[in-house]
Amino acid sequence: LPPSGLFTGLLEPSLSTGLWTSDPRLRDCMRHLRRSMQESAGTVMVDQKLFRKCVGANILLLTQAFRRKFIIPDFEVFASNMDQLYYSTQRQEGGHVADYIPQLAKFSPNLWGVSLCTVDGQRHSAGDTKVPFCLQSCVKPLEYAIAVHEIGTEHVHRYVGKEPSGLKFNQLSLNDEDKPHNPMVNAGAIVISSLLKVRGFLGVPKVLKPSVCICLQSFQSEKETGDRNFAIGYYLKEKKCFPENADMIAALDFYFQLCSIEVTCESGCVMAATLANGGICPITGERVLSAEAVRNTLSLMHSCGMYDFSGQFAFHVGLPAKSGVSGAVLLVVPNIMGIMCWSPPLDRVGNSVRGIHFCQELVSLFNFHNYDNLRHFARKLDPRRLSLDDRNKSVVNLMFAAYSGDVSALRRFALSAVDMEEKDYDSRTGLHVASAEGHVEAVIFLTEMCKVNPHIKDRWGNTPLDDARQFGRDGVVSVLTEYQQMYLCSNGSQSKTEDQRKFDTVKVVV
Ligand code: GLU
Numbered sequence: 001l002p003p004s005g006l007f008t009g010l011l012e013p014s015l016s017t018g019l020w021t022s023d024p025r026l027r028d029c030m031r032h033l034r035r036s037m038q039e040s041a042g043t044v045m046v047d048q049k050l051f052r053k054c055v056g057a058n059i060l061l062l063t064q065a066f067r068r069k070f071i072i073p074d075f076e077v078f079a080s081n082m083d084q085l086y087y088s089t090q091r092q093e094g095g096h097v098a099d100y101i102p103q104l105a106k107f108s109p110n111l112w113g114v115s116l117c118t119v120d121g122q123r124h125s126a127g128d129t130k131v132p133f134c135l136q137s138c139v140k141p142l143e144y145a146i147a148v149h150e151i152g153t154e155h156v157h158r159y160v161g162k163e164p165s166g167l168k169f170n171q172l173s174l175n176d177e178d179k180p181h182n183p184m185v186n187a188g189a190i191v192i193s194s195l196l197k198v199r200g201f202l203g204v205p206k207v208l209k210p211s212v213c214i215c216l217q218s219f220q221s222e223k224e225t226g227d228r229n230f231a232i233g234y235y236l237k238e239k240k241c242f243p244e245n246a247d248m249i250a251a252l253d254f255y256f257q258l259c260s261i262e263v264t265c266e267s268g269c270v271m272a273a274t275l276a277n278g279g280i281c282p283i284t285g286e287r288v289l290s291a292e293a294v295r296n297t298l299s300l301m302h303s304c305g306m307y308d309f310s311g312q313f314a315f316h317v318g319l320p321a322k323s324g325v326s327g328a329v330l331l332v333v334p335n336i337m338g339i340m341c342w343s344p345p346l347d348r349v350g351n352s353v354r355g356i357h358f359c360q361e362l363v364s365l366f367n368f369h370n371y372d373n374l375r376h377f378a379r380k381l382d383p384r385r386l387s388l389d390d391r392n393k394s395v396v397n398l399m400f401a402a403y404s405g406d407v408s409a410l411r412r413f414a415l416s417a418v419d420m421e422e423k424d425y426d427s428r429t430g431l432h433v434a435s436a437e438g439h440v441e442a443v444i445f446l447t448e449m450c451k452v453n454p455h456i457k458d459r460w461g462n463t464p465l466d467d468a469r470q471f472g473r474d475g476v477v478s479v480l481t482e483y484q485q486m487y488l489c490s491n492g493s494q495s496k497t498e499d500q501r502k503f504d505t506v507k508v509v510v
Contacts, residue, residue, distance in 0.1 A: 018122025028057035095345030095353035101221035129265035136324030194251035214268030272338025318369035402430035405439030438473035
């Protein structure tokens with residue numbers, strides 16, 4: 001195969017599985033491929049030996065990918081849904097780019113990117129996902145998670161509360177016990193910086209590793225314009241909020257540095273995915289945070305992560321997230337994926353206009369809200385399942401209920417928005433099956449309550465009434481004969497009788 005053919009053969013399916021060739025887990029596979037290409041000067045014959053060599057080291061991962069065993073089995077469909085959400089959100093105008101420092105003011109309001117990484121390391125990006133921006137307040141959950149991981153929950157919360165403040169994020173305010181309200185407001189994050197500093201915590205934390213560099217100009221500007229944060233620092237010092245031996249100015253410096261860490265959507269989503277994956281980085285397989293640290297962090301993001309919109313966000317979106325003044329929104333869908341949205345224009349409370357819109361649209365399309373019912377709410381998509389599986393399962397269940405005359409199961413399906421006219425392989429509907437079996441109650445339910453079409457023909461050209469006649473189901477024959485007339489009138493004629501109007505009302509109620 002020519003090199004492109006080789007890549008197409010081995011790598012193109014990666015697009016459909018969500019595995020990227022840059023995935024560190026595929027490093028060996030890619031090395032072998034590249035070496036073979038170099039050695040053969042342009043044309044590579046992929047024989048069995050080379051194939052084995054390439055995939056050998058990653059066989060488990062590749063098998064999982066190609067057998068669609070990842071958390072999002074139908075990744076291509078999912079990615080195209082995400083693209084649609086991306087483009088519809090792009091049209092959202094409005095908001096203002098933060099301009100208190102030049103490093104934020106420089107960004108065009110048109111910038112808009114979304115990247116995601118699943119707990120299996122499947123990745124997708126749309127838009128400006130390679131442009132670096134500062135994490136700003138999105139670093140707060142990461143800083144807190146590292147502190148809990150290193151120092152422990154009990155120790156950290158000796159200094160910081162867990163309650164939403166109901167106040168602005170940079171308010172000079174403490175709770176009843178004279179502690180910062182929570183780690184997601186500036187006061188909390190500054191105290192946590194001091195905890196990390198006192199512990200001599202200097203190195204780059206692993207959770208921030210995918211691509212970490214501190215933007216020195218931002219750091220400098222944050223420091224120069226940070227009067228409010230200095231005021232908070234002095235207030236915290238006066239109220240003895242810092243640990244013993246803490247250097248308040250050093251803690252502030254560290255806080256400004258953390259806010260100035262640069263990421264891109266592509267690197268940031270891996271951090272979010274690490275939180276979604278209980279602290280194990282999905283693309284390196286390394287545990288970087290303890291499960292406890294992650295759970296604490298997600299809880300606080302859920303209640304306090306979106307400035308003065310946190311309650312509404314928890315209500316409408318129902319997912320842990322943290323936003324920052326740079327226009328970033330770090331969103332976690334626990335046990336599924338991490339997402340980084342970025343678009344600089346901010347709304348009144350400081351959240352990215354497009355970021356918020358995207359999160360809301362995401363949960364109206366997929367059943368990702370924490371309190372979405374996963375078993376019965378069939379109107380939303382569940383990308384954890386193969387869509388074909390779902391349809392097959394629902395047809396089989398429907399047919400089985402109709403075959404056994406199980407009206408309560410039929411009622412359950414109708415209430416979970418199952419299409420009660422669904423056909424099987426032979427084009428037979430539930431009404432065909434229930435009629436042939438002579439289940440009068442089931443037939444009454446399917447007709448009176450579900451208003452299914454009685455004229456559908458199976459692949460032998462028979463309607464449910466033909467089946468009932470053929471098997472001598474007299475009770476069903478009389479129900480269906482009357483229903484067929486009613487159905488015709490209700491779906492065809494202009495002037496309706498009292499009975500037909502009743503018929504329509506029931507339809508609406510169901
Ligand atoms: N550096 C900013 C501050 O401390 C962070 C603002 C934010 O993203 O909320 O004020």
